Amino acid sequence: MTQAQALTIPAHIHGYPQVAFGGYLAGLLAANTGADTVRVDFRRVVPVGTPILLSRPEPGHAALTAVDDALLVQASPAALTLDPIPAPPWSDAVNAVEAALSSPHRAVTDCYGCGVACDPGRGLRLFPWRVPGTEIMAAAWTPDPGLADDNGELPPEVVWSALDCPGGLAAFIFSRMGQGAFTAAMTATQLAPITAGSDYISHAWAMHHDGRKHTVGVALSTSDGDLCALSEALWIEPRQP
Template sequence: MTQAEALTIPAHIHGYPEIVFGGYLAGLLAAEAGGDTVRVDFRRAVMVGTPIRLSSPAGGRAAFTATDDTLLVEATPSVLTLDPRPTPSWTAAKSAVELALSGDRTVTDCYGCGLGCAPGRGLRLFPSELPGTRMMAAAWTPDAGLADETGELPPEIVWSALDCPGGRAAFVFSEMGSGAFTAALTATQLRPMYAGADYISHAWVIARDGRKHTVGVALSTADGELCALSEALWIEPRQG
């Protein structure tokens, strides 16, 4: 993308209905902001099918704005001091997926965890609780439809995979209320990730302060080598 280039996010890339999946937007901006670690702040909801503009001012900052120049999302270079929790085994992560798929799913079309998404049209990343750990985990083998022409997962896919599992962890372990959303996402990618390769996702709660929930998410190879790491702030809507 170039400075002030306009784009429209396709309708299937959503979390809540009609709202663009936050991790996807964050990954697009992170690629423009540069730097090893980037923080993305979500200022307003971005609707699917609505034109938005990219701008990349000096200093590594990148932003999405509405066509009337209203700031929607911005990214800046940052640091991440988070220590990831130990990666679960591939066997445990596969068991977590089996547990996630064994019950009724109330959300089936979320770009991150929707079972109704066709391969390549969603991540199909299905985290569930690992007994006795207070972590969510999932085994994940990305579909080729998510990768670029070389087979590598682009930043918007990696950042998407670093978003949704943290929300699941907060809902399960931090009693986060319905309607909560990602307010900020800080992440770093340590090594390339590829379609067809096996990965382990795990997520945990770091802290809670009223309506604010801080979570961590890690992506690792099936052998436990860390690929990407994020810390996110989720916020519950005000009551009433």
């Protein structure tokens, strides 16, 4: 076991208010496992602006804990078996973004993943919407340079962030997931570098649901449809009073 590293998630990297963005946390852990495909399980809410600890309890595993040692999030090597739905054409992804931004039904938030209120480089500004005649949520996306490292590539925490919100939106639209749902687990792999200033297609689809549990697939591809990253995620609705 290596010594734990102290860190704090910046306040702007949130999904729900004051709650650290799940995809970002997952990417941080995935980068510390050394595995090509990683499953991340969320055990407790991680608040922004609060010190937490990153550790590697055994080879290939990583965890986030509170300062009182309570387990918050854990990651381990995994396998990903879903077959991705082919990406829609770039033109459809562009039209989906235009529909999202013009829809009166889309909430204006500062969510790190899909919030239109985020400044470029302070959020992904990834705006999926339904492709007409399909059960696919899609978005055209050109990552801002402020999201990239010194080499112009998106780090794992940003790539995994891009695999988060689209799946939730697919579950909300296609399997009628209830409000307040949250990411409970993500299994993902990155197949190619993703660079700032390049054009990508994000698309997501609902796979199945059982009661409060909803499973979704999310893919990130080049504008020509070449797969760059793939995820399967479990979202869970809160218990009703």
